[in-house]
Amino acid sequence: MILKHLYLFFYSVLFLILSLVIHWNPSGAEPVSCFSGYGEAIVYGIGLSIIHYFLYRLLAKEKSKNHILLIITISGMLFLTVILTGLFLHRDYFSMMLPVFICLQNILYRKEVFFHHLERHRAINKLLYILSIIMLLCWIVWILMMGYLISSRQEPRWIESLIYNIYNIFLMIIFFISIFDLQKKMKIRILVIDDSIWLSQLNLSEFLGLFKNEILVQLLVNHKKQGRINCHDLVKALSDKDLMTINDMDCMCCKENKQKATLCKEYRKIYRQILDIKKVLELMQIGTIVYPENKMDVVTVGWALKLNSNIEIIIEDEKISS
Known part of the structure; x- marks a missing residue:
């Protein structure tokens, strides 16, 4: 909470910094100060x-539903203050346009509510991330160019530009952290809790049914651990949930003797269910289920999940058998 207010203070204090530098006018170049003294500045x-701080704070409120109308209204008010001060007070205020835009992005990228509106639109999230990276790179190039002009004294108001650039460097660091947070929020989380599988707000368990759900639960749990689960371990997990009845000795004998899996009716049943789960995962762009290179090793080696890079598994029930 304190860190959030420090961020908001840093975003809004730029007006005070600019006002003091404008009146100071250390380079002595045009335009001169618009203030009669430091007190007025x-x-x-x-x-x-203060106006910017409260506008940023309103936007950053966690409980705010943050509809697009609210974002547009607050953004408009922020930019309007910059334009008016640039037109009627001093042109240096126009240099706040980009920092204000970056501050808005930083606030929105840190809001969970903002991403609840976009989590179904993966392409938009990815586009935001790419555009942010491009903007960061362009901003770095701009700061480097300004640094060269300042060092070579080709910038007539080089002291003022140096002060503005120092502020922009710190803001750029915060922007980099926000992009990193954005990348983490782009991940689609699969939550396994109380034998239920949740994908965002969707309960996959209700769609899969008990048998397929337990198979997928075991695949997810083992993906977090050793990576694979074989037929024997799946049968054991299904038997523990009274979803399958089989003689464990027969199952162990099949595993140890490496008998042909297709001769086992329980294996054939599991295999068909895994094919159905595989189709669901691929259709929802979550990932797929991979088999051993030698399909004859499916009894001993087993199956494994291969999830897309933007998928994150969270296991919240330590009592789930594996």
Whole structure:
């Protein structure tokens, strides 16, 4: 909570920094200060900073539903203050346009509610991430160019530009952290809890049925552990849930003697269910189920999940048998 307020303070204090630098005018270049003294510059700077702070805070509220209308309204008010001060006070205020835009992105990227509206649109999330990376790279190039102009004294107001660039570097670091958070939020989480499988707000267990659900639960749990699960271990897990009845000695004998799996009716039943689960995973773009290179090893080696890179498994029930 304190860190969030520090972020918001840092975003909004730029108005105060600009107002003081404008009146100071250390380079002595045009345009000159629009303020009659430091007192007036501080009053304008603090007043405008407070306005921006509360607008940022309103946008950052965790309980806010954050509809697109709210985002547009607050963004419009933030940019309007920048445009008006740039037009009627000093042109240096126009340099806030990009920082304000970055601050808005930082706030939205850190909001869980914002992503609840986009989590069904994976392409939009990916596009946001790519555009953010491009923007960050362009911003780095811009800062490097400004650094060169400042060091070579080709920038007439080089001291002011140096101060603005120092602020922008810190803001760029925060933006980089926000992009990293965005990448983490882009992951689609599969939650396994109380033998139920949840994909975002969708309960997959209700769709799969008891038998397929237990198979997928075991595949997910073993994916987090050793990676694979064989026929014998699946049969044991299904038997523990009274979903299958089989003589464990016969099953062990099949495993140890490497008998042909297709001769076992229980294996054939599991195999058909796994094929159905595989189709569901591929249709939902979650991943797939892979077999051993030698299909004769399916009894001993078993099956494994191969999930897409944007999928994250969370197991919240330690009592799930594996």
